[in-house]
Each structure stands twice: as C-alpha cells, then as structure tokens.
Amino acid sequence: MKTATTAVFFLGVMGVLTVACGGGNNPSTPTTPVLPSSEVFTGTLAVKGSSFYSFTLAASGNVSITLASLVPKAPGPAVSAVMGLGVGTPDGTDCAITNSVTTAPGLSAQLVNSLTPATYCTKIYDLGELTAPVDFAVRIVHP
Amino acid sequence: MRAVDTSRAHARLTWPAVALLACAAICTACSNGNNPSTPTTPTTPAGTVTETLNGIMAPNGTAIRTFAARQAGTVTVQLARVDPSITVGLGVGIRGATGADCKFTQTVNTQSGTTAQLTATVDLGTYCAGAYDIGTVGQGGATVTVTVTHP
Numbered sequence: 001m002k003t004a005t006t007a008v009f010f011l012g013v014m015g016v017l018t019v020a021c022g023g024g025n026n027p028s029t030p031t032t033p034v035l036p037s038s039e040v041f042t043g044t045l046a047v048k049g050s051s052f053y054s055f056t057l058a059a060s061g062n063v064s065i066t067l068a069s070l071v072p073k074a075p076g077p078a079v080s081a082v083m084g085l086g087v088g089t090p091d092g093t094d095c096a097i098t099n100s101v102t103t104a105p106g107l108s109a110q111l112v113n114s115l116t117p118a119t120y121c122t123k124i125y126d127l128g129e130l131t132a133p134v135d136f137a138v139r140i141v142h143p
Numbered sequence: 144m145r146a147v148d149t150s151r152a153h154a155r156l157t158w159p160a161v162a163l164l165a166c167a168a169i170c171t172a173c174s175n176g177n178n179p180s181t182p183t184t185p186t187t188p189a190g191t192v193t194e195t196l197n198g199i200m201a202p203n204g205t206a207i208r209t210f211a212a213r214q215a216g217t218v219t220v221q222l223a224r225v226d227p228s229i230t231v232g233l234g235v236g237i238r239g240a241t242g243a244d245c246k247f248t249q250t251v252n253t254q255s256g257t258t259a260q261l262t263a264t265v266d267l268g269t270y271c272a273g274a275y276d277i278g279t280v281g282q283g284g285a286t287v288t289v290t291v292t293h294p
Contacts, residue, residue: 038268038269039240040237040238040239040240040246041240042239042240042246064266066237066266068236068237068246068248069236069237069246069247069248071246071247074244074246075205075232075234075244075245075247075275076232076234076247076250076275076277077232077234077247077250077252078234078236078247078248078249078250105248105249106248106263106264107218107235107236107237107248107263107264107265107266107270108215108264108265108266109266135246137236137237137239137246139237139268141266141268
C-alpha cells in the first residue's frame with residue numbers, strides 16, 4: 001500500500017514537471033512581419049516648382065517620409081538631384097512646413113517625425129537643381 | 144532462519160529509484176529549454192532572401208518584380224542574363240500610387256553580369272526592381288533574368 005502511494009506521488013510530481021516543461025517549448029507558427037501602412041504621393045515637379053500632399057493621422061506615432069524617385073521620363077533613367085522635402089500642416093492652398101531636409105532620392109526615409117493625430121502635409125520643392133520637369137514619387141509611412 | 148520476501152523488497156527499492164530517475168530526466172530535459180540566460184537584443188538578421196525574375200521584355204517594355212523587405216537593410220539587384228545579349232536599363236524603386244509601375248530611385252544601363260549592378264539601402268517595406276528597355280530591345284523581345292537579394 002505504501003509502495004503504491006509512493007508511486008502515485010512520484011507520478012504526480014512527474015506529471016506536473018512535464019506540464020510545466022511543455023509550457024516553455026510550445027511550437028509557434030511563424031509570423032509574417034506586418035508592413036506599415038503607406039501612401040505614395042506622385043506628380044510632376046516643375047523647374048523651381050513645388051508640390052504638396054495632405055494626409056491624416058488617426059493615431060500618434062512616427063511618420064517616415066521618403067523621396068524615392070525623380071525620373072524625367074518613366075520608366076527611367078532616375079536622376080539624383082537634391083530636392084527640398086518637408087512636413088507641416090495645410091495652410092490654405094499651401095503647406096506650412098515645420099520640418100524639412102534637403103535630399104536626393106533614396107529608399108530609406110530621409111524625414112522622420114513623431115506626430116499626433118491631425119491632418120498634415122508633405123511638400124517637395126526644387127532648390128534650383130532642376131533644368132527640366134521630373135516625375136517624382138514620395139512615400140509616406142504612418143501609423 | 145527468516146524467509147525474505149524478495150519481490151516486495153525489490154518493489155520497495157525500485158519504485159522510488161525509477162521515479163527519481165524519471166524525475167531527474169524530465170527536470171534535465173526541461174531545464175534545457177528554459178535555461179536562464181542574459182537577455183540579448185534580437186539584432187541578428189533573419190537572413191537575406193533571394194528572388195529571381197524571369198521575364199520577356201517587349202520593345203519599350205519593362206520586366207519588374209515587387210518584393211518586400213522584412214526589415215531595414217541592403218538590397219542588391221543583378222541583371223544576371225539577357226537574351227539576346229544587349230544593354231538594358233536596370234532599376235530599383237517603389238511602386239507608384241496605383242501599383243502599376245515602378246518609380247525608380249536608382250538606375251543603370253548595363254549588360255548581364257555575375258555581380259550586382261545596383262545596391263540600395265532600404266527600410267522595412269515594399270519595393271520593386273527590374274529591367275526596362277532603353278531602345279535596344281528588338282521586335283522579338285528580350286528574355287531577362289534579374290536577381291534581387293533583400294533583407
């Protein structure tokens with residue numbers, strides 16, 4: 001009788017250990033990284049011209065803006081002229097810039113701002129490098 | 144002389160011993176999966192992914208592939224093969240608002256080669272890369288193979 005009781009006790013301990021052990025090694029399903037939402041602002045920029053695009057944030061967070069492309073004629077070749085790129089708030093028929101950079105096109109954000117929910121705008125403007133109009137593409141990634 | 148109940152004595156010795164051995168085995172196995180260790184920052188890249196585009200490019204046409212970078216890193220684009228052997232445009236960029244075209248960030252006119260002709264630094268996100276005709280593709284078109292490696 002004592003032997004049976006001892007056996008049951010040890011089996012119980014083993015069961016608890018096995019369950020506890022299993023909790024640390026649960027297989028999990030691989031997850032696909034979630035890509036942030038993005039908007040692409042495209043248009044044609046005239047020599048010494050500018051263009052802006054408004055967007056609305058529903059939540060606070062980082063807003064990344066990338067001047068991704070300058071192309072005189074699609075699909076290429078691409079040009080690497082330096083442009084002004086800014087973010088701000090819509091002001092009538094313009095965009096009142098609060099933060100800006102001068103940058104050539106790239107695929108890594110050149111302008112990152114932490115913003116609260118509101119309506120904002122991004123603006124691209126020629127600093128004097130263009131000698132002919134170019135098609136541009138600006139990507140805005142936000143919460 | 145007293146008779147010994149060998150079966151009971153054996154049982155008394157065996158059960159605890161077996162149970163302790165089993166317990167030790169389980170504990171050892173368990174501890175292997177839960178070793179306390181110094182927390183490390185998961186900075187090791189999951190590795191680069193290689194994608195290959197095989198396409199036929201018409202005169203004035205393009206052969207473009209969209210790919211997703213799972214994290215920030217470096218993208219390389221290689222025009223691995225062109226048939227017939229001609230010079231074409233090779234580019235990397237982002238899809239436009241409609242997703243119909245690739246807005247190139249970098250381009251180069253090149254023939255096929257064994258190493259990447261374009262390299263770019265990217266953020267997490269979706270991109271595109273491929274070849275486009277610069278006026279060299281004949282009426283029969285051109286077969287291209289473009290290899291993209293990305294994080």
